[in-house]
Amino acid sequence: MKELLTSRPGLLITVIGVGGCGCNTINMLHENNLSSMVNLIAVNTDLAVLNHSTVESKILIGQNLTNGYGAGADPAIGLKAAEESEEVLKAAIEDSDIVIITAGFGGGTGTGASPFIAKLARDLDINCLAVVTLPFGSESKMRMDYATAGIELIKEPAQAYITLSNDLLLKGLGENIGLFSAFKQSNDVLNNLLTALVQMLTQTGHMNVDINDFARILSFEGESVLGVGKAETEEDAFAALEQALNNPLVSAENIDSAQGIIIHICCKKDDIKLSTYDGLVNNVRKKLKHDSALIVAGVSLDPELTTELTILIIASGISTKALPNQKSPTALNELGESYVGDDLSFISDHEHLEFLTNSPSFTDIPAIVRKLQRLNQSI
Ligand SMILES: Nc1nc2c(ncn2[C@@H]2O[C@H](COP(=O)(O)OP(=O)(O)OP(=O)(O)O)[C@@H](O)[C@H]2O)c(=O)[nH]1
Structure with missing residues (x-):
């Protein structure tokens, strides 16, 4: 480590x-x-x-x-x-x-x-x-x-x-997308990921994910993946979680094998229900096959957020097949x-x-x- x-x-x-x-x-x-x-x-x-x-x-x-x-x-x-x-x-x-x-x-x-x-x-x-x-x-x-x-x-x-x-x-x-549209999509994903990551690390949360949590999660050997989902209303939070877990740009097929995972919820208002928070964290927990996997959950408030909720998932220690076309x-x-x-x-x-x-x-x-x-x- x-x-x-x-x-x-x-x-x-x-x-x-x-x-x-x-x-x-x-x-x-x-x-x-x-x-x-x-x-x-x-x-x-x-x-x-x-x-x-x-x-x-x-x-x-x-x-x-x-x-x-x-x-x-x-x-x-x-x-x-x-x-x-x-x-x-x-x-x-x-x-x-x-x-x-x-x-x-x-x-x-x-x-x-x-x-x-x-x-x-x-x-x-x-x-x-x-x-x-x-x-x-x-x-x-x-x-x-x-x-x-x-x-x-x-x-x-x-x-x-x-x-x-x-x-x-x-x-x-899909295969028919133009090269520049594909780059644009890829850039949008990069942009969302990096923005959510910076928000998580810089904003003091009700439940903080700090740099040590971050470093701890990322220190597990294996591949790391990162995904973001956005919800217009609190009711859409579970769909946003699925969006974060099924991000097309990260090879998250084996997310269930993660040894550590951060789930960070950034809310526009401070009235997120405990049942929503619990439900999101439990849904993540259910996806992991290692009982000993470390889950760090954080919640922070950002009145400037353009949607009601943003969910950032960082999973690491994923035992995965090699990267696409990877050679030693x-x-x-x-x-x-x-x-x-x-x-x-x-x-x-x-x-x-x-x-x-x-x-x-x-x-x-x-x-x-x-x-x-x-x-x-x-x-
Ligand atoms: N997602 C995404 N990928 C890009 C973009 N531009 C380039 N790439 C990818 O990044 C690789 C490297 O391209 P560049 O970043 O332009 O290359 P560079 O590092 O500047 O290297 P040189 O041009 O050789 O100096 C390409 O083979 C593409 O796969 C972009 O705007 N978005």
């Missing part, structure tokens, strides 16, 4: 979005007014993406290495960029009590830099949680392999990690691909990079190539 850290009054939470997907998420949280509760930071190797970001704190990493043109879908570059900017990254997080890293894994910056940032947080004794998306299977096997390798690297320094599978989202939404790092090495050991290093694979630059898939085209293509078109 990982060590618990002591919480302080006036908790400072930093949510750091790394790479394109991470910066999109940070922008959404900013639009959701989360800046008043937490420190939001956008980190990227791609200057154009940072220039579009609406948040105040932006960090361009690896400026000497990439000239602000992105990591070229290569996690080795993402890692080197983060190493180059170690001091500024450290300064950005050092006063935080909790660092939440969010990124889309499978590209260069998010996959390469996030494990390094998690390691910086660990070295500074800061609780660190990573919430990362896995690429669509159709985006290329290499992206999934990079993502899997990135997860192996971030597992150790982070207190906990939560993976949101874009493929699972697709299953829930050894398998990746046998394939001669991009991952090495546990010392936070990716081997830059320039043949793959060359292949990518000729690839017709837009999401695989590095920022620098997109920029050159745009320049050529405008000549």
Whole structure:
């Protein structure tokens, strides 16, 4: 079990979005007014993406290495960029009590830099949680392999990690959904999850879930999943619980095997019935097969809530089948691909990079190539 850290009054939470997907998420949280509760930071190797970001704190990493043109879908570059900017990254997080890293894994910056940032947080004794998306299977096997390798690297320094599978989202939404609509849906889920998480950690509740409860639940070995449900009225609370437990983006098939679970209910008014509260907690308890599973329940009040109730579920210690298409790092090495050991290093694979630059898939085209293509078109 990982060590618990002591919480302080006036908790400072930093949510750091790394790479394109991470910066999109940070922008959404900013639009959701989360800046008043937490420190939001956008980190990227791609200057154009940072220039579009609406948040105040932006960090361009690896400026000497990439000239602000992105990591070229290569996690080795993402890692080197983060190493180059170690001091500024450290300064950005050092006063935080909790660092939440969010990124889309499978590209260069998010996959390469996030494990390094998690390691910086660990070295500074800061609780660190990573919430990362896995690429669509159709985006290329290499992206999934990079993502899997990135997860192996971030597992150790982070207190906990939560993976949101874009493929699972697709299953829930149907095959015919457009790519951008699917990303938007995925971003909405990310946004809801992170908002509810921050609300839980920052608001003093009638029954508080504090950072130690949080760290304790997330310290169980195994996969962690997180889901949010919203209810317009108290009568809809049980449907909201099901919504939280059946979130399409988290692989919650085996939630019954969880060893620890947080159920946090955030209410707009302070008149939630005891029977509703009891019923919700009992329904969660009934889903768990381990009698000894630890359940932490919390209730807090937020008059600003847009719905009557929000229910956040965090389950951990889930014994699960591997992540979708997950391969061990050894398998990746046998394939001669991009991952090495546990010392936070990716081997830059320039043949793959060359292949990518000729690839017709837009999401695989590095920022620098997109920029050159745009320049050529405008000549
Ligand atoms: N859910 C969601 N996933 C995204 C979004 N943008 C990208 N992704 C996913 O995240 C993966 C990485 O993409 P980016 O975040 O753009 O990559 P990056 O980390 O900036 O890396 P480079 O562009 O190579 O520097 C992609 O393969 C997609 O699966 C988004 O807005 N929402």
